[in-house]
């Protein structure tokens with residue numbers, strides 16, 4: 001049983017801002033936006049869940 005996390009930390013490299021993004025309604029991806037430039041990011045959750053705790057977006 002994979003322990004699902006409700007959010008992950010992500011670094012928006014566009015603005016060098018660290019932020020948490022949360023699981024979407026479908027619970028198949030983490031989705032969020034850069035707080036400064038509103039650049040969208042989506043991290044798909046695989047079948048086994050995602051083990052990586054830290055992502056970066058450009």
Ligand SMILES: [Zn+2]
Nearest residue numbers: 014015034037
């Ligand atoms: Zn940005």
